Amino acid sequence: MQDFLFLDEQYTTEEKMVRDTVRRFVDNAVMPGIESAYEKGYFQQELIPQLAELGLLGMTLPESVGGANTSYVAYGLACQELERGDSGIRSFASVQSSLCMYPIYTYGNEAQQQKYLPKMARGELIGCFGLTEPDAGSDPGSMRTVAKKVNDGYLLNGSKMWITNAPIADLAVVWAKTEDDIRGFIVEKEFDGFERSEIKNKLSLRASSTGELVFKDCFIPEENLLPKSKGLASPLGCLTQARYGIAWGTIGSAMACYEIALNYAKERKQFEKPIASFQLVQKDLVDMFAEICKSQTLNLQIGRLKDQGKATFNHISLAKRNGCQQALKIARKARNVLGGNGISLEYHVIRHMTNLESVFTYEGTDNIHTLILGRFITGENAFA
Numbered sequence: 001m002q003d004f005l006f007l008d009e010q011y012t013t014e015e016k017m018v019r020d021t022v023r024r025f026v027d028n029a030v031m032p033g034i035e036s037a038y039e040k041g042y043f044q045q046e047l048i049p050q051l052a053e054l055g056l057l058g059m060t061l062p063e064s065v066g067g068a069n070t071s072y073v074a075y076g077l078a079c080q081e082l083e084r085g086d087s088g089i090r091s092f093a094s095v096q097s098s099l100c101m102y103p104i105y106t107y108g109n110e111a112q113q114q115k116y117l118p119k120m121a122r123g124e125l126i127g128c129f130g131l132t133e134p135d136a137g138s139d140p141g142s143m144r145t146v147a148k149k150v151n152d153g154y155l156l157n158g159s160k161m162w163i164t165n166a167p168i169a170d171l172a173v174v175w176a177k178t179e180d181d182i183r184g185f186i187v188e189k190e191f192d193g194f195e196r197s198e199i200k201n202k203l204s205l206r207a208s209s210t211g212e213l214v215f216k217d218c219f220i221p222e223e224n225l226l227p228k229s230k231g232l233a234s235p236l237g238c239l240t241q242a243r244y245g246i247a248w249g250t251i252g253s254a255m256a257c258y259e260i261a262l263n264y265a266k267e268r269k270q271f272e273k274p275i276a277s278f279q280l281v282q283k284d285l286v287d288m289f290a291e292i293c294k295s296q297t298l299n300l301q302i303g304r305l306k307d308q309g310k311a312t313f314n315h316i317s318l319a320k321r322n323g324c325q326q327a328l329k330i331a332r333k334a335r336n337v338l339g340g341n342g343i344s345l346e347y348h349v350i351r352h353m354t355n356l357e358s359v360f361t362y363e364g365t366d367n368i369h370t371l372i373l374g375r376f377i378t379g380e381n382a383f384a
């Protein structure tokens with residue numbers, strides 16, 4: 001879409017290169033198969049080697065562990081372009097990078113980093129992140145999964161629900177209560193007592209693989225404990241990383257919906273005129289355009305703060321909440337502009353719209369981000 005605010009001038013050459021490369025990848029590799037993948041409820045797993053080849057897995061991590069050492073703005077732009085294709089492919093990259101590689105890098109030791117991260121960056125090992133449980137979603141501190149200390153390791157018991165990548169993962173970063181505190185564990189798919197199953201019949205994020213993790217006396221060797229993880233702040237720290245990418249990603253979905261609606265409105269004729277000439281349709285298009293411009297500017301500023309080490313989790317809540325709210329509104333407006341065609345998979349808007357329903361809920365619901373910001377501005381904690 002038009003760079004109305006000249007934001008291109010604010011990005012470095014490398015950031016623009018990342019964005020344009022991911023845009024081409026999405027147009028050439030994701031888009032041709034997405035309609036059918038969505039219809040079949042299938043994650044386009046065959047694209048993982050290309051995602052890895054483009055350096056999109058763990059891209060902000062240092063090269064010493066297989067990362068691409070890019071800026072957070074570059075990471076944001078990559079998420080924006082991936083989600084312009086589909087929220088599912090961005091979800092895959094978010095989970096692999098921000099929810100699995102990030103905790104192994106941040107809370108793991110050197111041996112764990114070297115064992116897992118280069119292979120994860122190459123897409124040879126796929127990760128998933130288990131925090132949510134059937135009875136612990138917005139309140140992860142109430143989790144029931146426990147890790148009991150035994151000789152040379154831990155016995156893990158419990159279950160995790162709604163886990164992106166679970167059915168295809170080689171390892172899971174799992175959060176459990178020990179006698180002392182919540183800790184993170186790397187659970188490999190071959191471990192005895194570890195089972196996964198796919199959640200079927202989703203009507204949102206259909207081109208993403210989602211599942212359940214179950215642990216029954218699953219033995220985790222001591223070396224698979226993330227030694228620097230301590231308390232709920234550790235998994236929440238990973239969420240801060242992923243929520244940042246989601247803020248950008250949602251605006252990618254919004255951009256796709258806006259562009260489709262604009263082109264459609266210029267071509268579709270009713271009352272012998274293009275529907276783009278009607279004032280009410282123009283209002284919908286202007287509302288979409290204005291919110292995208294504002295959101296892109298917000299994301300860029302928060303990205304720069306993140307690159308300078310100044311972004312707090314409150315900033316990230318502002319951007320995640322804004323991105324989800326605006327993108328969902330934009331998708332619904334675009335759906336309206338397309339009339340009956342708006343509900344057809346062929347026109348893509350309904351796919352983005354239904355995807356965004358999940359994105360609005362995962363990684364902290366809209367209510368949760370509202371209350372995080374409410375706590376920040378009032379000093380009153382609604383969760384206590």
Ligand code: TGC
Pocket residue numbers: 090091092094095129131132137138139140141164231232233234236237238239240242313362363364365368372383384
């Ligand atoms: P609270 O007392 O607020 O915090 C406990 C400790 O954590 C610190 N903290 C954070 N640290 C880093 N990043 C954040 N975002 C943090 N938020 C809080 C906090 O300072 C405190 O530290 P300390 O040192 O004092 O102990 O905890 P609470 O139990 O009151 O909960 C607060 C609440 C509700 C905000 C939090 O639990 C929350 O964010 N709930 C939402 C849960 C959620 O987002 N789950 C997401 C699961 S993963 C997922 O959805 C992946 S989708 C992936 C995809 O496909 O893209």
Ligand code: FAD
Pocket residue numbers: 095129130131132136137138139161162163164165205210358361362363364365366367368371382383
């Ligand atoms: P609940 O917490 O039960 O919330 C239900 C409603 O109550 C919401 O509207 C919520 O906003 C509201 N509510 C709850 N508490 C409050 C409050 N204090 N004040 C006001 N309103 C409140 N989790 C993972 O760990 N890993 C993953 O990879 C992952 N991937 C996911 C993929 C998909 C497709 C989906 C749908 C979810 C995924 N999740 C994952 C889980 C996701 O993070 C949770 O669904 C989310 O955190 C909300 O939890 P819940 O579904 O249990 O809803």
